[in-house]
Amino acid sequence: MEAEYVGAETEFVNMASSDQDSFNIEDVTGAAGSSHLKQEFMPFDSTEITFDSFAQEEDLDSIDTTGELVVESPLEDTEEAQASESAPEALQEPAEPGATAPTPEPAAAQPAPQSEPPQHTTQSNTAEAEATGKKKKPKMLNKFDKTIKSELDAAEKMRKKGKSEEALRAFEGLVQKYPQSPKSRYGRAQTEDDLAEKMRSNEMLLKAVNSYREVAEIPDAPAPLVKAALKRRAERQTFLGRMRGALATLQLLVQTFPEDITLKNDLGVAHLLLGDNEAAKKVYEEVLSKAPGDGFAKVHYGFILKSENKIEESIPYLKEGLESEAAGTDDGRFYFHLGDALQRVGDQSAYDWYERGHKRGHFASVWQRSLYNVKGLRAQPWWTAKETGYTDLVKTLERNWMTIRDEALAVINGSAFTAEDENLRETGDWEQFTLWQQGRKAASSCSSVPKTCALMERYPEATGCKRGQIKFSVMQPGTHVWPHTGPTNCRLRMHLGLVIPPDGCRIRCTDQTRSWQEGKVIIFDDSFEHEVWQEADRSRLIFIVDVWHPDLSQSQRQTLSPI
Secondary structure (H helix, E strand, O other): OOOEEOOOOOOOHHHOOOOOOEEOOHHHHOOOOOOOOOOOOOOOOOOOOOHHHOOOOOOOOOOOOOOOOOOOOOOOOOOOOOOOOOOOOOOOOOOOOOOOOOOOOOOOOOOOOOOOOOOOOOOOOHHHHHHHOOOOOOOOOOHHHHHOHHHHHHHHHHHHOOOHHHHHHHHHHHHHHOOOOHHHHHHHHHHHHHHHHHHOOHHHHHHHHHHHHHHHHOOOOOHHHHHHHHHHHHHHHHHOOOHHHHHHHHHHHHHHOOOOHHHHHHHHHHHHHOOOHHHHHHHHHHHHHHOOOOHHHHHHHHHHHHHOOOHHHHHHHHHHHHHHOOOOOOOHHHHHHHHHHHHHOOOOOHHHHHHHHHHOOOOOOOOEOOOEOOOOOOOOOEEOHHHHOOHHHHHHHHHOHHHHHHHHHHHOOOOOOEEOOOOOEEEOOEEEEEEEEOOEEOHHHHOOOHHHHHHHOOOHHHHOOOOOEEEEEEEOOOEEEEEEOOOEOOEEEEEEEEEOOOOOEEEEEOOEEEOOOEOOEEEEOOOEOEEEEEOOOOOEEEEEEEEEOOOOOHHHHHHOOOO
């Protein structure tokens, strides 16, 4: 099972032109297949990050717009039960949950180098605060801004009242009048940020991203203001899928505020979202060396170990991280992967953690543990053709099963079939040959099995299922597939038996176990836990067809993001 860190947010897709086991940004920047950033992590004290590292986001027409992770149909009462990170997001084939490691944006244009990066005072007033016994309020105004406080307050009052257009004009006026005022630029950035939400505008959000940068460039900007501006900048860059820019911003934050553990934790997430698990691992090792009890770092470090298939080693970190209840740890993916790790070592307490995840609202039930869901869909492990409404498709598959079988057998010994690569197998050999994925036809594959693909072209509920696949699956004797769940409740999975040995092949979905028959279709919801055994004396071959869940409207089918 591959585990990648998938971002939870995405850009305002209506203004623009995978899988719970992922911490990855592919869902934000596009479908699976985009390259991951791979780079060596440099220690914080050996790499100087300057403001040149995160140049102005200039090209407003080049916003990443090729995908959306969690934006479901705005016209329907739908909801993705997602994981955050992080943020965005990221995507391989997220069809089955598991444990590997989140897609980078194009590098931002670099401005002319500055002779000296702006300097900011980062000394804390901890001693003074301890002496008074009170937590001091962060100083957001420098000496100059205190002299124009009344004007700043007037503009801020408009912003807080929701008068964003008026507030933006006011802050723009202050920036023009007092270009040396960091608080004026911060107010402008916040107002542009507000307007971006209100207008659902990526263009306005990019303006806010640049305005937050300008705050930090003013030499005598107060450290708390710089930190607030850069943190928000990184968050909004992540939202836009501009992950390299967000990474550079966070690296600058860590360099400027080296004692702030939360910033290092955020930096680790940024590396995860770019698919650079090794860099993230080093960040969390450093955090845990300084703060051994940090729950956020523990749960993310455990996640990374799980992605490296270090199952037993990952368990205490995931468990202790979740038990800490630290901010950012209450995430369905961590419950998912802790439970999966426990199952793989034969520890039945896995279901206790699944139950906790269910009670926390991450899972629909202990059995149904998909994380990318639409509310209100019928939930049952096994289905009949009549219940799905896809009886014509089922009849076509069963009437033509020998044709489908013969085409598969004609290519089975070639290079068409590839090994299952999601780390779902405990033992054995399992290969697949994909014809459709995420609603996209693999034309070269279909040229090898033209009759099968011609049959499928008649059924958009299958070929248009952006959250599913159509593929052949061959499994050799001695194969055991770990208990696992699919990523989403938005599809149902059909299995057509093609070559089925008389004994030894079975599939369990929840607590019900069934077998395949040649020429017959069985249907189940793979968002429920299922497990497969192949204990026969020869190969088992089936045809897998994913279809949209019948309760989804046409609008939802059109607007749901691919998985």
